Amino acid sequence: MTRIVNIRPSRGAAILAGVLPIAALVLVYIFASEARHAANPADKVLPTLSAMADAMLRLATTVDPTTGRITLISDTIASLCRLGLGLAIATATSLVLGLILGIVPLARATLGPIVTMIAVIPPIAVLPILFIALGLGEASKIALIAIGIAPYMTRDLAAYVAGLPVEQFVKAQTLGANSWQLAIRVALPQLMPKLIEALRFSMGPAWVFLIAAEAVASDMGLGYRIFLVRRYLAMDIILPYVAWISLLAIAADAILLFVSRRGFPWAHGGAR
């Protein structure tokens, strides 16, 4: 009999198999929601799909009279700006530091311990410090995201550079490369796909830090909205917001993967 580890689904079957659990989850939700509404038509814990659609439509189309903005759009823009800036700062920092730590042993000896030390601090524990030092505005939220993921990415990238075959660096030196050329012509290009990969893996933690910061002190943003309407038990807003955040995360991941495949075909074994 064929071993189960050797059964490989075809492409169509794989898609179908992947959709099934998601469809099952949605179905279970619909049935549970129906059951609760049959018992109590005013139930707020498991809102019906139509109730969620209504709530989202309202947030996505009508202008909030108190702020003068469309809530969903302003929340999304505010959160994505924070996330984008935090990720950009973390990416730039970790790229430069990772490169230097990876190829200059002297820098590794000097900066390695402090990067390790910062990396083990739980970022949420630093949040009060950031609020005190940077105020309750945008800076502290962006700083939390950057501080939360930069040390991890730095260590990841430094380890990757240090793990490149030593033969490559020797060969480059026999071809006349100086330290700078080793960095920008040998290490940096090979680091780029790894950078995107590290960024993809850091997206999850980055969202956690964003929502935590928004939950604590903010007046706009996806995380802020969820924690705000929680007071009114407004699951018809919370659940679609969570789904919207997941959708944004999936889209960001897909875009990064596309950029990596397109920009660095040699790293994905493809042709030019």
Add this chain to the structure above:
Amino acid sequence: MSALLSLHDVWVEYGDKIVLERVSLDIAARSFVSVVGPSGAGKSTFLRLILGQEAPTRGEVLLDGKPLRRECDADRGVVFQRYSVFPHLTALQNVMFGRECEQAPVTGRLFGSRRRAAIAEAEAMLEAVGLEHSRHVYPAQMSGGMQQRLAIAQALIKHPRILLLDEPFGALDPGIRLDMHALVTRLWRERGLTIVMVTHDIREAFKLSTRVLAFDKRRHDPHAPHRFGSTATYDVPLDRKADDAAGTVADQPGPAIAPATALSLSNEEAE
């Protein structure tokens, strides 16, 4: 005979362990020296010594009469068994790399007429190793033999004083290996190269070289095996000449002296 490279009473020690001891030899320009020996006999250490990846604990290594710095440099080219080419560059970019490093210290890239000159030179070099149809191919899409051809082209563009080969054909299948022997022989003859090759394959060593060095330990202490290092126990000159244009690789005659005789001769010499 002009000595291009000289080792004078070289010792290499790692802490307590002696890897190489009392290695003294001269390597003439345009010679093809093969280094053979059992695993752990210091063949690779010997190569890294010439490459500058390692410094002698005692003694000195001279290139053109000047002591080597403990750093790899452009006067010594190298081809490793693996990882010799850059995976993120196409064949052409791999070969151009040496020129770009030399002429563009800050950007590492060439533009305009200098770039066109470098491309022309790199294309000629690719043609010399038989890769003229693969210039835009990445190494991951090449066979092992093609990658080694590319690695050789990449090293030769710098016209190194010495070309070091570290088991360059060890990972190739036998047919490809024969092609590579022919290629290396042709390049060595045409370009007047000086080659030092480390190999496990004694037949390969005798087939290609003008001189075979066998590394091993002369003395053994069963209680402290690490306290005696290896040295060139046999040094066999062969009659293969760089300008022997008539001889092709396929029907290369064997060494004029039978290996066994040669070994005993040089053994006596060494004692």
